[in-house]
Amino acid sequence: MTRNTTFRVLAAVAVMAVAGSALAQDAASVEKARKDFFHVLGKAAKGSGEEFKKTPPSIAEIQKFAAILDAEAPKLPSHFPAGSGPESGVKTEAKADIWAKPDAFKKAAADLATAAHNYNLAAQKGDLMAAGAAMKAVGGACKACHKEFKAKDEH
Numbered sequence: 351m352t353r354n355t356t357f358r359v360l361a362a363v364a365v366m367a368v369a370g371s372a373l374a375q376d377a378a379s380v381e382k383a384r385k386d387f388f389h390v391l392g393k394a395a396k397g398s399g400e401e402f403k404k405t406p407p408s409i410a411e412i413q414k415f416a417a418i419l420d421a422e423a424p425k426l427p428s429h430f431p432a433g434s435g436p437e438s439g440v441k442t443e444a445k446a447d448i449w450a451k452p453d454a455f456k457k458a459a460a461d462l463a464t465a466a467h468n469y470n471l472a473a474q475k476g477d478l479m480a481a482g483a484a485m486k487a488v489g490g491a492c493k494a495c496h497k498e499f500k501a502k503d504e505h
């Protein structure tokens with residue numbers, strides 16, 4: 351190996367090390383944004399559930415939560431870019447199956463988006479009964495995906 355080649359190899363290794371740590375940092379920021387996203391969903395779902403238990407529930411509050419769920423749910427798949435699973439080394443409850451079974455995952459996400467949209471439509475009409483039933487379907491869509499694609503089913 352000439353001096354020049356040695357230098358080039360070392361330079362390449364250095365570039366790879368930097369790229370590697372940039373990747374790890376990316377996965378960490380993806381994970382942070384993903385958790386923040388799910389906290390928004392969680393708050394709107396929990397808030398809905400609590401509001402429906404009140405007598406009488408406030409339709410204005412329910413409309414607020416339903417609008418959040420409807421606006422946010424379609425963004426779910428964008429929070430799961432390739433390389434942000436357990437293999438990235440970040441602490442995550444996202445199962446590798448999300449990327450191994452992309453069609454099933456996409457369907458689970460689409461089911462939530464549909465349910466959230468139906469919930470919002472019923473809520474904006476002021477139909478509490480229909481909104482309550484639609485919110486149950488939203489909860490069912492959260493659970494169905496967690497059961498299959500989330501490591502611990504605690505939410």
Ligand code: HEC
Binds near residue numbers: 381443458492493501
């Ligand atoms: C298509 C799949 C899918 C759907 C639908 C889904 N989730 Fe999740 N959820 C996940 C996955 C995967 C994780 C684990 C993310 C991680 O740890 O990186 C998660 C994590 C969470 C977390 C924990 C965040 C944290 O801090 O660890 C909450 C809360 C949550 N989801 C709430 C909800 C609610 C509420 C709904 C329905 C309105 C919902 N999710 C719908 C897949 C889904």
